[in-house]
Amino acid sequence: MKVSQQEIVAAARELFRNQGYAGASMQDLADRVGLKKASLYSRFPDKEALVGEVLQLTLDEIFATVDDAGGWRAAYEAILRSISGSLVERGRCVAFHLAYGASADAPRAMEAVRGFFTACRRRLAETLSTAVEPGEADRIAVDALSRIEGATLWLAIDGDGTAMQRTLDRLLAEADGLQGRRRVRAKPGNPGKTAGQPRRKHSRAAALPGRP
Amino acid sequence: MKVSQQEIVAAARELFRNQGYAGASMQDLADRVGLKKASLYSRFPDKEALVGEVLQLTLDEIFATVDDAGGWRAAYEAILRSISGSLVERGRCVAFHLAYGASADAPRAMEAVRGFFTACRRRLAETLSTAVEPGEADRIAVDALSRIEGATLWLAIDGDGTAMQRTLDRLLAEADGLQGRRRVRAKPGNPGKTAGQPRRKHSRAAALPGRP
DNA sequence: CCCAATAACTACCGAACGGTCGGATGTAAA
DNA sequence: TTTACATCCGACCGTTCGGTAGTTATTGGG
Numbered sequence A, B: 001m002k003v004s005q006q007e008i009v010a011a012a013r014e015l016f017r018n019q020g021y022a023g024a025s026m027q028d029l030a031d032r033v034g035l036k037k038a039s040l041y042s043r044f045p046d047k048e049a050l051v052g053e054v055l056q057l058t059l060d061e062i063f064a065t066v067d068d069a070g071g072w073r074a075a076y077e078a079i080l081r082s083i084s085g086s087l088v089e090r091g092r093c094v095a096f097h098l099a100y101g102a103s104a105d106a107p108r109a110m111e112a113v114r115g116f117f118t119a120c121r122r123r124l125a126e127t128l129s130t131a132v133e134p135g136e137a138d139r140i141a142v143d144a145l146s147r148i149e150g151a152t153l154w155l156a157i158d159g160d161g162t163a164m165q166r167t168l169d170r171l172l173a174e175a176d177g178l179q180g181r182r183r184v185r186a187k188p189g190n191p192g193k194t195a196g197q198p199r200r201k202h203s204r205a206a207a208l209p210g211r212p
Numbered sequence C: 001c002c003c004a005a006t007a008a009c010t011a012c013c014g015a016a017c018g019g020t021c022g023g024a025t026g027t028a029a030a
Numbered sequence D: 001t002t003t004a005c006a007t008c009c010g011a012c013c014g015t016t017c018g019g020t021a022g023t024t025a026t027t028g029g030g
Helices: A005-023 A026-033 A047-064 A072-090 A094-101 A107-128 A134-158 A162-176 B005-023 B026-033 B047-064 B072-090 B094-101 B107-128 B134-158 B162-176
Strands: none
Touching: A005 A026, A005 A047, A005 A094, A005 B005, A005 B094, A047 A072, A047 A094, A047 A107, A072 A107, A072 A134, A072 A162, A094 A107, A094 B005, A094 B094, A094 B134, A107 A134, A107 B134, A134 A162, A134 B094, A134 B107, A134 B134, A134 B162, A162 B134, B005 B026, B005 B047, B005 B094, B047 B072, B047 B094, B047 B107, B072 B107, B072 B134, B072 B162, B094 B107, B107 B134, B134 B162
16 A cells, blocks of 8 residues: 555545535545555545544544543643644634534535534533533533534635634633632643633633744 | 626526525626626636625625714624624625635635725724724724624534524623613613623514525 | 617636546565 | 456547526516
8 A cells, every 4th residue: 555544534634624525526535645646545445434434533533632630621621722722723713614514515525524513512411411410511512512613714715823822722621610619720730710700801821822 | 788787797606695606607697697608708808707706796785785974883793793693594604605616716716805804804993993902903803704604614514593593692681781881772662682681681682584 | 779788698718527448567475 | 477356548428517608588668
């Protein structure tokens, strides 16, 4: 194999992210990975099947660094930072672009997108359910995801990541306010970010990875 | 003229919204409005020019019903309701889809998208600047837009509008907390939605148009 | 009613699309 | 070295893409 499966999927992801489902072409993908188009079709049945692979890879990458050993708050922060960090790095969200673009004509792609966001939502809600009741946990998870995704608007338009940074700060600050206003912190020894009066005047929190 | 300019632009908007820039085809647009493809090119110079028209029409529709006579809070609410209402109705945001999809190969389209969101942002910030300082007004405007746009994620995935409803409620509740915690209300005589302790336990506010 | 102007049409262009096929090429065991 | 197998590739399919040229239909003013 001249090129590994993962390299192809990663290249496909970049295409889907920047061009959308309809705008990404198999020829373009073949050129990028240094193969011919026919060779791609001996690895993947069709274009639509690439969507599932792309989203599975992305899901794996997001949760690779997350473990629940440090408690719900640390896990929650790790997940949100992992997601928003990669979004700032790449400028757009593949899954969101596919959610918008893979319409009725690509039902398997749409199903993969649903699966991706459902997995993120479930994992977040599960993490939060240590601190709040399940219904509220799911609501917080849904809102957190949509707020992070929404912040990619300004990333896509003018590359501005400050809205994302602000969103992340607020989500974490709001998380500190959960569980009956108890004092919680992500890492012992981490300066600032107290939760005494957690809902106002949050201090400029730690920067996103790769964003000074 | 068999078909008015506005009908064509509205049909193009639907296509761009559901298929993205690359996925929307001139042939498809021609079929929908009952013209031949060549006729479209006698009205619009090219596909990219349609983007500007689509976003201008959308901008006009959004702000058609908004006036500043009732004070900043009423205007702010009117704008947010106008935007989120049309998003719930249509299930996606054209401008957001175009922001993601119209990439480097369509610079005029990208410029139009930037203009659209800049106009929304400016109008919102201008409205808010009656209550808070300009910098904070701009920040609130940016965040409000991105939160509303983000809520379209769940609309696109499974048609669920509850996240949008929740987002709208929170944005309005947070607006009530502005201007130094003064008591403000949108319309005198409107039941509920007080702002005495505005930042918690917001009551289920008025439904979006078309969402019982 | 005529004529000019506008609007819509038919027919076509080269390029790119997703996808397929049969043969060439590399590789590792026998 | 032969065999067997997976991989890759050149060439091609039918279709659709954005866009254009030249021609016909429609329409409003005189």
